[in-house]
Amino acid sequence: MSVKLLYEGKAKKVFATQNPNQVLVEFKDDATAFNGQKRGQIAGKGLINASLSAHLFRLLGQHGIPTHFVDDPKPRHLLVERLSIVPLEVVVRNRVAGSLQKRTGLEDGTILDFPVVEMYYKSDDLGDPLLNDDHIRVLNLAGVELTARLKDEALGVNAVLSPYLEGRGLILVDFKLEFGITDEGVLKLGDEISPDTCRLWDKETGKKLDKDRFRQDLGTVEEAYQEVHDRIVSR
Ligand code: TMP
Ligand code: ASP
Numbered sequence: 001m002s003v004k005l006l007y008e009g010k011a012k013k014v015f016a017t018q019n020p021n022q023v024l025v026e027f028k029d030d031a032t033a034f035n036g037q038k039r040g041q042i043a044g045k046g047l048i049n050a051s052l053s054a055h056l057f058r059l060l061g062q063h064g065i066p067t068h069f070v071d072d073p074k075p076r077h078l079l080v081e082r083l084s085i086v087p088l089e090v091v092v093r094n095r096v097a098g099s100l101q102k103r104t105g106l107e108d109g110t111i112l113d114f115p116v117v118e119m120y121y122k123s124d125d126l127g128d129p130l131l132n133d134d135h136i137r138v139l140n141l142a143g144v145e146l147t148a149r150l151k152d153e154a155l156g157v158n159a160v161l162s163p164y165l166e167g168r169g170l171i172l173v174d175f176k177l178e179f180g181i182t183d184e185g186v187l188k189l190g191d192e193i194s195p196d197t198c199r200l201w202d203k204e205t206g207k208k209l210d211k212d213r214f215r216q217d218l219g220t221v222e223e224a225y226q227e228v229h230d231r232i233v234s235r
Helices: 046-062 097-103 134-138 144-166 222-235
Strands: 006-007 012-018 022-027 029-032 038-041 070-071 076-079 088-095 112-119 170-177 179-181 187-189 196-204
Touching: 022 046, 046 070, 046 076, 046 144, 046 222, 088 144, 112 134, 112 144, 134 144, 144 170, 144 187, 170 222
Parallel strands: none
Antiparallel strands: 006 012, 012 022, 022 076, 029 038, 070 076, 088 112, 088 170, 170 196, 179 187
16 A cells, blocks of 8 residues: 555644545544644544544444545554545534633533534634634635535434434533545545544533543543543443
8 A cells, every 4th residue: 555645634644545536544642722732642542533433434324424434444544535625614512612602601511402503614824713604605615505514414413423422421512523525526524533523521420531631731631532432432
């Protein structure tokens, strides 16, 4: 297999493969927060996030949700379909936390009457700002139809993941998804699903078991990632 590095981001490296429609993604232990202003390492994170993502992409596939996942050929790597990524981060929220708490003043942990979907502009230069539907249209980031489909798909992912994680003692507070389009024009879920991109709270104690432990310097970061992995993959 070729080892040509196509792209290196904050948490992943993407390599070309012999199949022009597939790439190999390596998950790094590097962690950043606040648009790269805070930097660190979470030992074992790459291994855990790749393994968790593979498990959850398989689960979504079984529920008829198309994803870029092809295979997990070796530790900390995923083989995925090459997508043309829509430059939007789609966030689904079941409870108040993070930037929604700051924007609304609602109490952390408040259960929302319905899952709230938000779109953010994938732009490091701008710090990933929140966009409304008109912003998305005027910037030509996605058409009206595609924007509606992104919301529907994201809600579909939530409808599968929320009860599944609840069954493993985890509250899915909120999460971020990225979507892309294949060569054949098919919309698929891309990126990863992990404690880097989801807020996961222990159902009994409310303990944060995700990247907020790193963002907020709460300690026992590695243990939290391992706990999530144990509950979802290793059980
Ligand atoms: P927020 O409350 O900071 O807006 O985050 C919402 C969700 O999105 C949360 O589960 C963490 C995730 N997220 C990312 O995956 N990447 C990011 O850059 C940010 C800011 C949040
Ligand atoms: N994507 C953000 C950044 O680097 C990290 C986050 O808060 O999840 O910096």
